[in-house]
Amino acid sequence: MSTLPVLYSFRRCPYAMRARWALLQAGQLVQWREIELKDKPAPMLEVSPKGTVPVLVLADGTVIDESLAVMHWALNQADPRDLRRQGSGKTQDCIRQLIELNDTTFKHHLDRFKYSDRYPGQSKQEHQQQGLDVLRGWAKRINDCGGWLVDASCSLADVALWPFVRQWRIADPEGFDADQSLEPLRGWLMRFLQDPDFERLMQRADPWHPGGLQPLFPADAVDVPADQPLFHLALAEDWKAASQSGHYDMSTRGLRLDQVGFIHLSWREQVVSTFERFYADAESVILLTIDAARLTSPLRADAIPSGELFPHLYGALPIEAVIDSGPYLASEW
């Protein structure tokens, strides 16, 4: 457990929120040190004297103290939905430009609109207008691109920007909700706010003090022991395709890894109920037995709404990790 990275974070900080969102998507588990901005813990300032959150300290002592760098580190561990659009340099440029506009121009106007009392002599209305110009540009992009900022699915740009748009809405909910030109942006923001991961992202913890309680983030997840076999039920045709390609990338029946973000697995005692819930009417079901120690993508056990933990694999399943495969025989379980 002590080898998990340490994350210094502040619940409502939009930079920390986007970093935590990426950690969630990448199947990471970290030691969570919630801080108070007015009383930063000395161990955080020792590793990062600039005193901003988020700060991620890796097991080898590497310190990552810029939110975007934390996101990239997380997505380097696993990026099952290809948020970074690795195959397209043009889309990557577009993502970079959008994030830069947010982190410079938009943030500048957001601060002076939201906290206008901290900026005496500046015109709140002027910053509101300029911030709205940026927001309208993003709304138009979302409309033109089919629901997201760069194309028809969520990218790193969407993930990096939405906490700041949320802040704008918090500063002026009536104006934001009534503005017709922001309609596509409202729908886009709602998708994040209504995502089950939003609640996980915004979990609360008491401020950490050296020697104090050390919760994990996400708080409803645990590490997956490498010494216990993991199981996955697969349709025979999907497993056959995987045996040819060398890796298996179905998440669950009828849904791929890139649609769900991870591959559903079970521990031994969960196999029967998983079969009964999802595969009982399928023609030909194969049970895969997986050696967790042979997996290289992140594994994390996440709670489903009932609270039960299930192991999830945040990447494709290499066929070398499957130590046994054969028809699922209900009579044997």
Ligand SMILES: N[C@@H](CCC(=O)N[C@@H](CS)C(=O)NCC(=O)O)C(=O)O
């Ligand atoms: N460029 C940094 C900015 C982070 C930042 O400014 N975080 C704010 C909280 S939202 C902070 O820690 N401010 C320090 C303070 O208020 O003392 C990043 O992307 O990580």
